[in-house]
Amino acid sequence: MKILIIEDEKALQESIVKYLEHQGFICEAVSDFVKGKEKVIQFVYDCIVVDIGLPKGSGLDIVKELKYMESKAGIIIISAKNALEDKLNGLDLGADDYLAKPFYLSELTARINAITRRRNFDGNKVTTFSEIKLEAEARRVTVNDKPVDLTDKEYRLLEYFIANQRRLLTKGAIAEHVWGDEYLHASNFDFIYTHIKNLRKKLIDAGSGDYIKTVYRAGYRFTDT
Amino acid sequence: MKLLTKTTVYFLIAMVPLLVAAGFYLFNQFSREINYRSDKELISDEIQWIQYLESEANDGITFILKTPDLSFFPTDDAITEYPTLTNIDGYSKKDHAKIPYRQLAQVVSISGNPYQLIIRQSQEQKAALVTDVTRIMLFVFAGLFASTLIFNWAISNRLWKPFRHSLNKIRSAELQKMEAIHFEKTNIQEFNELNASLNYMTGKMYADYVNMKEFTENAAHEMQTPVAVVLSKLELLLQDDNLKDEQVQSILQSTTALRHLSKLNEGLLLLAKIENNQYETTEAISLVEITKKYLHLFDEFIKEKELIIRTNFDDQFTIKLHPVLAGSLIANLLGNAIKYNYNGGTIEITVSKNNFHIGNTSMLDPIPADKLFTKMNSSKDKQESSNGLGLAIVKKIVDVNNLHIIYHGQNGQHSFDIRKS
Numbered sequence: 001m002k003i004l005i006i007e008d009e010k011a012l013q014e015s016i017v018k019y020l021e022h023q024g025f026i027c028e029a030v031s032d033f034v035k036g037k038e039k040v041i042q043f044v045y046d047c048i049v050v051d052i053g054l055p056k057g058s059g060l061d062i063v064k065e066l067k068y069m070e071s072k073a074g075i076i077i078i079s080a081k082n083a084l085e086d087k088l089n090g091l092d093l094g095a096d097d098y099l100a101k102p103f104y105l106s107e108l109t110a111r112i113n114a115i116t117r118r119r120n121f122d123g124n125k126v127t128t129f130s131e132i133k134l135e136a137e138a139r140r141v142t143v144n145d146k147p148v149d150l151t152d153k154e155y156r157l158l159e160y161f162i163a164n165q166r167r168l169l170t171k172g173a174i175a176e177h178v179w180g181d182e183y184l185h186a187s188n189f190d191f192i193y194t195h196i197k198n199l200r201k202k203l204i205d206a207g208s209g210d211y212i213k214t215v216y217r218a219g220y221r222f223t224d225t
Numbered sequence: 226m227k228l229l230t231k232t233t234v235y236f237l238i239a240m241v242p243l244l245v246a247a248g249f250y251l252f253n254q255f256s257r258e259i260n261y262r263s264d265k266e267l268i269s270d271e272i273q274w275i276q277y278l279e280s281e282a283n284d285g286i287t288f289i290l291k292t293p294d295l296s297f298f299p300t301d302d303a304i305t306e307y308p309t310l311t312n313i314d315g316y317s318k319k320d321h322a323k324i325p326y327r328q329l330a331q332v333v334s335i336s337g338n339p340y341q342l343i344i345r346q347s348q349e350q351k352a353a354l355v356t357d358v359t360r361i362m363l364f365v366f367a368g369l370f371a372s373t374l375i376f377n378w379a380i381s382n383r384l385w386k387p388f389r390h391s392l393n394k395i396r397s398a399e400l401q402k403m404e405a406i407h408f409e410k411t412n413i414q415e416f417n418e419l420n421a422s423l424n425y426m427t428g429k430m431y432a433d434y435v436n437m438k439e440f441t442e443n444a445a446h447e448m449q450t451p452v453a454v455v456l457s458k459l460e461l462l463l464q465d466d467n468l469k470d471e472q473v474q475s476i477l478q479s480t481t482a483l484r485h486l487s488k489l490n491e492g493l494l495l496l497a498k499i500e501n502n503q504y505e506t507t508e509a510i511s512l513v514e515i516t517k518k519y520l521h522l523f524d525e526f527i528k529e530k531e532l533i534i535r536t537n538f539d540d541q542f543t544i545k546l547h548p549v550l551a552g553s554l555i556a557n558l559l560g561n562a563i564k565y566n567y568n569g570g571t572i573e574i575t576v577s578k579n580n581f582h583i584g585n586t587s588m589l590d591p592i593p594a595d596k597l598f599t600k601m602n603s604s605k606d607k608q609e610s611s612n613g614l615g616l617a618i619v620k621k622i623v624d625v626n627n628l629h630i631i632y633h634g635q636n637g638q639h640s641f642d643i644r645k646s
Contacts, residue, residue, distance in 0.1 A: 015457030
C-alpha cells in the first residue's frame with residue numbers, strides 16, 4: 001500500500017512516515033506544493049495525505065488536480081485550521097476525509113485503512129488478523145469463518161485495533177476514535193474498559209486467540225506476540 | 226442637573242440685579258419726567274397769578290390767601306429772582322393719606338410790595354409709580370422666564386440634537402460592530418470636534434480589537450502545528466518497548482496536558498469565530514433534537530455515573546442557530562451537568578416553546594454571578610478535563626443569537642434556563 005504525505009512541517013512528516021511504515025505502508029513524503037503536485041502527476045498512490053497550508057500553494061488545489069486526473073487514490077486532508085469551511089470545501093472537492101491537527105497517528109492510520117479498504121484496489125475488502133476476518137462493507141466479523149456478533153462500538157474498536165496492531169494505544173486515543181472528540185469532556189476514560197472487556201470475551205469465546213493486551217496504567221495493545 | 230437647566234438658572238439669577246437696576250432707573254426717569262411737567266405747569270400758574278395780582282394790586286389792596294394748594298401773603302423777605310421748586314409731603318384732602326406734592330415758592334414784587342407766593346401741585350400718580358415699575362419689572366421677568374424656558378426647550382431640541390445623537394450612538398456601541406459607527410458632521414464646531422474625536426477613538430478601538438482578534442486566531446492556529454508535532458513524537462515514543470512504567474506515565478501525562486492545550490486553543494478559536502459572526506445561518510434548528518443526540522453521545526458517562534435523566538420535551542425549542550453552535554451549546558451545558566454531578570444524581574431537562582431548562586444536582590457550591598461566564602476562571606473545584614471556556618462559549622453563543630441565559634444555584638441544585646428574547 002503506497003501512501004504519499006504532503007506536509008511542510010518536517011518533524012510531523014517524519015512522525016507520520018515512521019508510524020505508517022511501521023504499520024506496513026510504503027511511504028513517500030514531500031514538503032511543498034510544487035513537489036506534491038509533481039508526485040501525484042507522475043506516480044500512482046493508494047492514499048494521499050495532504051496538508052492545506054503548504055508553501056507555494058494550497059493543498060486543496062492538489063485535491064482538485066487529483067480529481068481532474070480522475071485519480072482513484074484516497075485523499076485525507078490534514079489542517080491546523082479546524083475550520084468548518086475548510087472541511088466542507090475539502091470534502092466537496094472530493095477528499096475522503098478531514099483530520100484537524102493535532103491528531104493521533106493511530107487515528108490517521110485507522111482512517112487510511114478505512115479509505116483504502118473502501119476503495120478496494122486489489123478486490124479485497126477484507127481485513128484479516130490471524131483467524132479474525134473483518135468484512136468492511138457488511139461490517140461482519142468472523143473468527144475461523146464463524147460469525148461473531150459485535151455491537152457497533154465493539155466493531156469500531158476491533159477495526160481500530162487491527163489497523164494499529166502491535167501499537168500501544170492510549171485510552172484517550174481509543175475513546176476519541178470510537179466516541180468522537182466530544183468525549184474530551186470526560187475526566188477519565190474508564191468507560192472504555194467495559195467495551196474492551198466485552199469485545200475480548202466475544203472474540204475468545206468464538207475461538208480466537210487473546211490478542212487484546214492491557215498495558216498497565218497506559219492503555220491497550222492488540223498483538224499476537 | 227441638565228446643562229441647559231443650569232445655564233438657565235444662572236441666567237435668571239444674573240437677571241435679578243439687572244432688573245432691579247433697570248427698575249430703579251425707570252423709576253427715576255419717570256419721576257424726573259413728572260417733576261418736569263409739574264414744574265412747567267407750576268411756573269405757568271405762577272405767571273398767571275402774578276399777572277392777575279398785578280392787575281388787581283393797582284387799587285392798593287393787600288392780598289392774603291392761604292389754602293393748601295395756593296397761598297400768597299406779604300412778606301419782609303428779600304425778593305428772589307427765581308422760584309424754588311421742591312418736593313414735599315402733604316396729605317390728601319379725601320383720605321388723609323400721605324401723598325407727594327411739588328411746591329413752587331418765590332418772593333415776588335407785586336406793585337413794589339414783596340409777596341411770598343407758594344403754589345403746590347399734587348403728584349398722586351407718583352405714589353403709584355413704584356408699584357407700576359415693580360409690576361412692569363416682574364412682568365418682564367416672568368416673560369423672560371417663560372421665554373427662556375421655551376427657548377431652552379427649542380434649543381435643547383434642535384441645537385443639542387447632534388450631541389444627543391452622538392450620545393445614543395456611544396451608548397449602543399458594541400466593540401464588534403464599532404466599524405459601522407460613524408459620527409456625522411454637524412454645523413456646530415464644538416460638536417464637530419467631539420464627533421471627530423469620537424470617530425478617531427472608535428476607529429482606533431475597532432482596529433485594536435480586530436488586531437487582537439486576528440492575533441488570537443492566528444496564535445491559536447499557529448499553535449496547533451507544534452502541538453501536533455510534539456504529540457506525534459510522544460505517540461511514537463510510547464511505542465518503544467524498553468520504556469519503564471514511569472517513563473510511559475510521563476509521556477501520557479505530557480500527552481494529556483498537550484491535548485488540553487490544544488482543546489483550549491480550539492475553544493478560544495471558537496469564541497473568536499462566534500464574535501466574528503462566522504457562524505451565521507438562516508436555518509432553524511430544534512434544541513430537542515440536538516439534546517437527544519448528545520444524550521445519546523454522552524450515554525456512557527451518564528451510565529457510568531448512574532445519573533437519572535428526566536426529560537420533558539413538551540415542545541420544540543426551535544431557533545436559527547448554526548449546527549456547530551447548537552452542538553457546542555448543548556454539549557457544554559449537558560457536559561457540565563454530567564461532569565459536576567455526583568454518582569446517582571439527577572439531570573432534568575425541560576423544553577417548552579420559549580424556554581430550555583437544564584438542571585442538575587451537584588456537591589459544588591453555586592457559581593458566583595461575577596465569575597459565571599468569565600473565561601478561564603480558575604476555581605478550586607476545577608476538574609482536570611475542564612478548560613474553563615465552556616460557559617464563556619455558551620454565553621457568547623447565547624448573546625450573539627439574541628437569547629438569554631439565567632443561572633440558578635442553590636441547595637445542591639444548579640440550573641440554566643435559555644430563553645428567547
